[in-house]
Amino acid sequence: MSRVFSGVQPTGNLHLGNYLGAIRHFVPLQDSHDCIYCVVDLHAITQWQDPAELRANTREVTAAYLAAGIDPKRAIIFNQSQVPEHSELAWIFNCVARLGWLNRMTQFKDKAGKDREKASAGLYVYPNLMAADILVYKATHVPVGEDQKQHLELTRDIAQKFNHDFGVEFFPLIEPLIMGDATRVMSLRDGAKKMSKSDPSDMSRITMTDDDDALAKKIRKAKTDPEPLPGPEVLDAAGKVADEARKARPEAYNLLGIYGALAEKELSTVLTEMEGQPFSSFKQQLADLAIATLGPIGGEMKRLMADPGAVDAVLRDGAERARERAGPILKECQDIVGFLRP
Numbered sequence: 001m002s003r004v005f006s007g008v009q010p011t012g013n014l015h016l017g018n019y020l021g022a023i024r025h026f027v028p029l030q031d032s033h034d035c036i037y038c039v040v041d042l043h044a045i046t047q048w049q050d051p052a053e054l055r056a057n058t059r060e061v062t063a064a065y066l067a068a069g070i071d072p073k074r075a076i077i078f079n080q081s082q083v084p085e086h087s088e089l090a091w092i093f094n095c096v097a098r099l100g101w102l103n104r105m106t107q108f109k110d111k112a113g114k115d116r117e118k119a120s121a122g123l124y125v126y127p128n129l130m131a132a133d134i135l136v137y138k139a140t141h142v143p144v145g146e147d148q149k150q151h152l153e154l155t156r157d158i159a160q161k162f163n164h165d166f167g168v169e170f171f172p173l174i175e176p177l178i179m180g181d182a183t184r185v186m187s188l189r190d191g192a193k194k195m196s197k198s199d200p201s202d203m204s205r206i207t208m209t210d211d212d213d214a215l216a217k218k219i220r221k222a223k224t225d226p227e228p229l230p231g232p233e234v235l236d237a238a239g240k241v242a243d244e245a246r247k248a249r250p251e252a253y254n255l256l257g258i259y260g261a262l263a264e265k266e267l268s269t270v271l272t273e274m275e276g277q278p279f280s281s282f283k284q285q286l287a288d289l290a291i292a293t294l295g296p297i298g299g300e301m302k303r304l305m306a307d308p309g310a311v312d313a314v315l316r317d318g319a320e321r322a323r324e325r326a327g328p329i330l331k332e333c334q335d336i337v338g339f340l341r342p
């Protein structure tokens with residue numbers, strides 16, 4: 001059975017993009033793959049985190065995994081810092097990856113901002129840790145949103161260079177799984193910007209714990225344009241919205257994409273249903289749908305977060321099982337590198 005690995009950072013404000021782009025795809029993979037889902041706290045501290053908030057946010061991501069339908073008996077759920085094998089392999093990868101490769105990472109440029117000199121060294125080598133997360137389990141499939149694609153290409157480069165340098169076929173070349181029509185959910189306030197945990201405006205994102213009133217209000221206030229909704233003629237032969245059309249009406253296509261993902265309908269079906277409607281009636285339908293689909297997940301997350309002992313027990317059990325898998329792979333890798341284990 002091939003192995004799936006993915007992770008989410010416990011940096012707060014878990015949002016609809018995280019859910020539609022990643023977490024909801026983790027659930028059905030449990031039926032067909034050996035799945036390992038991580039709360040990546042080592043990644044979170046590449047930017048400042050308040051310790052008490054980090055603990056709370058680690059439980060929040062765990063609660064999101066569980067509330068979304070991941071079964072901790074079948075899949076492994078754990079937090080990264082409990083499995084030191086990730087950091088140990090990351091060091092080896094720090095010595096495999098080239099500076100030139102890391103210099104090309106757009107996420108580092110975005111997150112470091114203008115004052116790069118003040119970014120942590122951890123933020124710079126972050127993609128090497130990400131490669132270690134995946135390869136310490138020899139996972140082959142990685143479900144993520146569009147923004148992680150470049151990091152996964154780097155993971156392939158690292159695996160290839162390691163195998164080549166040491167003359168082995170040890171690490172697999174991973175397959176990114178970037179699935180569905182909501183692989184890049186945009187901000188509700190600006191259709192040109194990605195929905196993100198760090199946007200200063202809470203109105204820019206739908207969070208996974210928003211209650212019904214907040215969901216309705218954020219959708220009602222979402223930015224739109226004055227035209228009625230388009231129909232299926234905007235789709236090209238591959239069933240996609242052409243880049244030009246999307247650029248002209250980014251907010252409209254973002255909301256239509258969110259609707260399709262929540263309703264589990266093809267974009268062509270959504271466009272046929274909504275063609276010619278004004279935003280006011282479409283937004284009402286979107287709000288009802290969001291309340292019906294996200295509401296129960298947010299409610300279950302809050303219930304779980306009120307019982308931190310139960311959440312921590314899931315993480316403890318998961319970490320033990322994760323170490324059983326990672327330990328032997330790391331040892332074999334250390335032997336290949338030439339580390340003496342007397």
Ligand code: TYM
Nearest residue numbers: 006007008009017018021022040130144145183184185195
């Ligand atoms: P993170 O915590 O930023 O995001 C978690 C997941 O959510 C996806 N995502 C989105 N999808 C659609 N639209 C959006 N606006 C949106 N924003 C975020 C992300 O693509 C991701 O799948 N580096 C990773 C965490 C990580 C990881 C890994 C992932 C660490 N190690 C190993 C896979 C494998 C990150 O920062 O995700």
